[in-house]
Amino acid sequence: MSPSVGVVIPTKGRRPEHLRAAVLAALDQDHPGAVEVVVVVDGAALAPVIDQVADLLVSGAMAAGETQPLPRRVRVVANRLSPGLPGARNTGIAALDTDLVAFCDDDDLWSQGKLDAQIAALLAEPGAEFSSCAIEVEYGSRRVPRLAGTSEITRAHLLRSRMVMAHSSTFLFRRGAFWVDESAPNGQNEDWDLALRAAARRPIVHVDRPLARVRWGGSLYSTRWADRIAGLEWMLARHPDLAVDPRGAARVYGQLAFHHAALGRRREAGRWAWRAFAARRGEPRAPIALAVAAGLVSAQTVLSALHHRGHGI
Numbered sequence: 001m002s003p004s005v006g007v008v009i010p011t012k013g014r015r016p017e018h019l020r021a022a023v024l025a026a027l028d029q030d031h032p033g034a035v036e037v038v039v040v041v042d043g044a045a046l047a048p049v050i051d052q053v054a055d056l057l058v059s060g061a062m063a064a065g066e067t068q069p070l071p072r073r074v075r076v077v078a079n080r081l082s083p084g085l086p087g088a089r090n091t092g093i094a095a096l097d098t099d100l101v102a103f104c105d106d107d108d109l110w111s112q113g114k115l116d117a118q119i120a121a122l123l124a125e126p127g128a129e130f131s132s133c134a135i136e137v138e139y140g141s142r143r144v145p146r147l148a149g150t151s152e153i154t155r156a157h158l159l160r161s162r163m164v165m166a167h168s169s170t171f172l173f174r175r176g177a178f179w180v181d182e183s184a185p186n187g188q189n190e191d192w193d194l195a196l197r198a199a200a201r202r203p204i205v206h207v208d209r210p211l212a213r214v215r216w217g218g219s220l221y222s223t224r225w226a227d228r229i230a231g232l233e234w235m236l237a238r239h240p241d242l243a244v245d246p247r248g249a250a251r252v253y254g255q256l257a258f259h260h261a262a263l264g265r266r267r268e269a270g271r272w273a274w275r276a277f278a279a280r281r282g283e284p285r286a287p288i289a290l291a292v293a294a295g296l297v298s299a300q301t302v303l304s305a306l307h308h309r310g311h312g313i
Helices: 016-027 046-052 085-094 114-124 155-160 190-201 225-238 246-262 266-279 285-293 299-308
Strands: 005-011 035-041 072-078 100-103 130-139 142-146 172-174 204-215
Touching (some): 005 085, 016 035, 016 046, 035 085, 085 100, 085 190, 100 114, 155 246, 190 204, 246 299, 266 285, 285 299
Parallel strands (some): 005 035, 005 100, 035 072
Antiparallel strands (some): 100 172, 130 142
């Protein structure tokens, strides 16, 4: 019997076309088991979001080639926990009674075979609890695949690199095994923290095919520099071993330097850039941060150039 899957899609109701596309892509999965989508509204009224997906609030989605409807359900609920993304995700988890839970952001899009590919990989690995897949980054008119080059992601991988392909919109895990940490400042890095905690228990089973399209450029967090600083400092305090791997430590320090530079905090940018150089002499974020701090280039220009190649800072 195929496991049932609950899909948690948090939203603030600001991207109705993208939200509808995300819900439809979840309903259109060719997985033969039950799929229930829970749209969690955070910090907004329920009625407008219900209107956005009103015609989808029915059971019985059809899969390609099927003559009978598959068991499908869509619900819209309010975030009943702490305001923000972590509370919204946990509200969605708590509302489900499915075997598995999947996350999808309201501006991202799944390929049709995503669920089945990840479920097959998860079930093939005894004791596995958590799965991810590669992504396709969409920025403007460009789409760039981001692959991991591995079929499993370990905690060591995630300490050395953020592993952007292990994106929250690819997460699939056994219900009851994990909750999102709601202490993440303004929801920053809650997904990285969750992946690190999952990988500490067992390696993450990874399907290295770009089965989720992640849209960059419209993120609610894309230029909240102070929030990003708080999120990285929270991660360093919560996961002290982030400072152990020289490459991983230099990356975090370089990001902190860049975010401080974006805020015009030259002294702090220089301090973190120095720590990045000390951890790893070749860390590229350090000179970039110093260039931003010196006013040679804007932080937004740097981000746009990186996003165009499917990368972040």
